[in-house]
Amino acid sequence: MTDPRKAVALISGGLDSLLAARLMLDQGIHVEGINFFTGFCVEGHTHAIRKQHRERPKRNNALWSAEQLGVKLHIIEVIEEYKQVVINPKHGYGAHLNPCLDCKGFMVGKAREWMEAHGFDFIVTGEVIGQRPNSQRRDTMPVVARESGAFDRLLRPLSARLLPPTLPEREGWVDREKLLDLNGRNRKPQMALAAHYGFHDYAQPAGGCCFLTDANYSRRLSDLWETRGTKQYEFDDIMLLKIGRHLRPRPHFKLIVGREEGENRFLAGYRRQFIHLSAVSHEGPLVLLDGEAADEDLELAARITARFGQGRAAERVTVEVTDRSGGARRLTVAPLPAEEIPEGWYL
Amino acid sequence: MSRHQLDARRLLCPMPVIRTQNRIQALLPGDELEVHCTDPGALHDIPAWCRLHGHEVVSASSTGDAVTVVVRVATNRDRA
Numbered sequence: 223m224t225d226p227r228k229a230v231a232l233i234s235g236g237l238d239s240l241l242a243a244r245l246m247l248d249q250g251i252h253v254e255g256i257n258f259f260t261g262f263c264v265e266g267h268t269h270a271i272r273k274q275h276r277e278r279p280k281r282n283n284a285l286w287s288a289e290q291l292g293v294k295l296h297i298i299e300v301i302e303e304y305k306q307v308v309i310n311p312k313h314g315y316g317a318h319l320n321p322c323l324d325c326k327g328f329m330v331g332k333a334r335e336w337m338e339a340h341g342f343d344f345i346v347t348g349e350v351i352g353q354r355p356n357s358q359r360r361d362t363m364p365v366v367a368r369e370s371g372a373f374d375r376l377l378r379p380l381s382a383r384l385l386p387p388t389l390p391e392r393e394g395w396v397d398r399e400k401l402l403d404l405n406g407r408n409r410k411p412q413m414a415l416a417a418h419y420g421f422h423d424y425a426q427p428a429g430g431c432c433f434l435t436d437a438n439y440s441r442r443l444s445d446l447w448e449t450r451g452t453k454q455y456e457f458d459d460i461m462l463l464k465i466g467r468h469l470r471p472r473p474h475f476k477l478i479v480g481r482e483e484g485e486n487r488f489l490a491g492y493r494r495q496f497i498h499l500s501a502v503s504h505e506g507p508l509v510l511l512d513g514e515a516a517d518e519d520l521e522l523a524a525r526i527t528a529r530f531g532q533g534r535a536a537e538r539v540t541v542e543v544t545d546r547s548g549g550a551r552r553l554t555v556a557p558l559p560a561e562e563i564p565e566g567w568y569l
Numbered sequence: 570m571s572r573h574q575l576d577a578r579r580l581l582c583p584m585p586v587i588r589t590q591n592r593i594q595a596l597l598p599g600d601e602l603e604v605h606c607t608d609p610g611a612l613h614d615i616p617a618w619c620r621l622h623g624h625e626v627v628s629a630s631s632t633g634d635a636v637t638v639v640v641r642v643a644t645n646r647d648r649a
Contacts, residue, residue: 259583282583282610285617294621299587461581487634491579 227395228252229377230337231346232329233295234431235283237412237424238348238380243291244419245379246346249396253346255295256336257284258329260304261460262433283425290421300332301457308434309453313365318440320432322357323365330370337375344375344390351381352406360384380404380412433464442468442569449473449513458492462510465489467530468569471522475513476569479530494546499527502552503540506531521553528557570599577606578635585611586618589640593624598644601627606636615640 231243233255246253288295307328311321326349333345351360363385367376374389382391382401391398404411416424425431433439442463447453449470462478466485470476480486486508489498496510497520509527511520520543528539534557544550575592577585585606592602604615609631615638616626627639 257583259587263583282586282614282617284583285586285614285621288621289617295618297583297587297590297618299584 226250226252227344227390228254228342229344229346229390230333230340230342231255231293232333232348233257233284233287234348235285235287235425236348236431237409237416237421237426238350238353240287240290240348240421240424241412241415241419242346242348242379243287243293244421245401246396247291247293249400251396253291253293254342255284255288255291255293256333257295257297258304258332259297259299259301260307260325260432261301261457262304262308264431264433283431286423286425296336298332298336300328303332304328305455308455316355316435318435318437319443320434320440322354322435323362325432326357326366327369330366330372330376334370334372334375337372343395344377344388345372346377346379348380349378350404350406350412351384433460438569439463445470445476445569449476458495462489462492462512466507469526469563469567470569471526471567472513472519475511475515475519475523477523477526478510478512479527480507480509493544494548497543497545499523499541499543501528501531501533501539502542503538503554504528504531504533504536506533506539521555522558524553524555525558526563528555529560529563531557533557534560570601571597572601572603575602575604577604577608577611579607581608582610582614586614589615589638590618590622593622593640593642596642598642600642602640602642604638604640606638607634609634609636611638612636 229246229251231253233239243253285295307321307324311324313323316322330345337345349358367373377388377390379401381404383403384405387398390396446459465488466481467479468476480489489508489510492510496512497515499509500506507530511523524541524543527541533539538554539557540552540554542550542552575588577588585608589604612629612631616629619626619640623643625641627641629638
């Protein structure tokens with residue numbers, strides 16, 4: 223008996239990739255999953271940080287999918303390499319700062335490298351023609367296959383019968399007739415298939431699994447690039463964009479305001495990298511100041527800090543301001559009334 | 570068999586799993602890895618990853634914000 227052919231399946235944690243991998247297992251293919259962490263993944267970060275979300279059941283959806291399938295999952299960190307995709311996408315952005323087509327090509331390309339390094343035969347994705355306006359169209363599917371270098375070793379089981387036969391189909395490793403012909407944004411066929419396989423608790427992320435598809439997040443990232451005058455970022459930058467309220471009261475500084483205890487604790491880990499503020503006369507948030515601030519700016523930052531704490535209705539609130547070297551001073555200020563915070567300050 | 574430590578504190582999901590995965594690849598069968606985390610999700614994610622790859626979870630516990638998971642590396646050389 224010959225060893226089964228081996229496929230590496232991109233597992234996002236969503237339903238389509240789960241089903242695509244399951245179809246391969248049905249055909250006797252040895253499947254292992256691969257999942258990429260770009261730094262922008264919506265995978266429990268804010269839930270992990272925000273204390274109020276800690277009561278909810280929490281899981282990594284890609285790991286959950288792999289457990290449903292009974293396959294190994296390899297989670298690969300690609301934070302540095304992924305920067306080129308976000309900063310300079312060859313195919314441009316989608317509705318926000320989501321470089322979906324470049325992203326797909328990048329991830330399939332990384333899967334191809336993994337496939338070659340580990341002696342696997344082909345790559346499987348959960349892509350469906352017409353599912354996404356940018357990256358999952360009939361005319362962009364060949365682009366991903368070509369630019370990733372995977373070519374005909376890239377199989378999309380959910381739409382395969384609408385696409386030219388790939389190497390695994392031509393060689394008879396998989397039976398094309400048992401693959402699907404899904405097309406479009408209708409999710410009912412996938413939901414029916416999930417019910418058939420007994421997958422009930424799968425993730426259904428609104429807007430996908432990436433922060434770059436989120437309008438608010440993209441606005442914050444745009445602001446970061448504009449104010450720094452360069453289209454670069456570090457991992458800590460993109461993490462902080464996920465946390466707290468962000469306000470830019472002046473062009474040369476912005477404030478990151480913790481919204482609850484968990485966020486305050488997370489932001490506290492960055493205290494030495496930022497000027498930071500917190501009320502000492504009342505309960506309130508930890509606030510990081512990103513940028514440079516003169517004395518009048520610090521007073522404004524202190525008034526905003528006071529506004530988001532328990533002393534918001536008090537006449538005066540004492541706020542401690544600590545610089546990056548740990549030097550602290552106290553300012554006693556009037557909390558800034560909510561109506562004096564223009565909507566345009568919020569990022 | 571030797572015991573190793575991994576500091577994954579302040580890292581958020583899925584980084585504690587990735588660090589655990591990468592560290593285990595460099596260990597020998599039977600070695601133990603004690604992973605220290607602060608993300609409560611690690612209490613579930615690291616054992617889930619271990620189940621998939623055949624590694625034994627010796628213990629998994631949390632006290633306040635501290636999560637500690639002890640993993641024994643699989644003796645099966647076919648592990649990933």
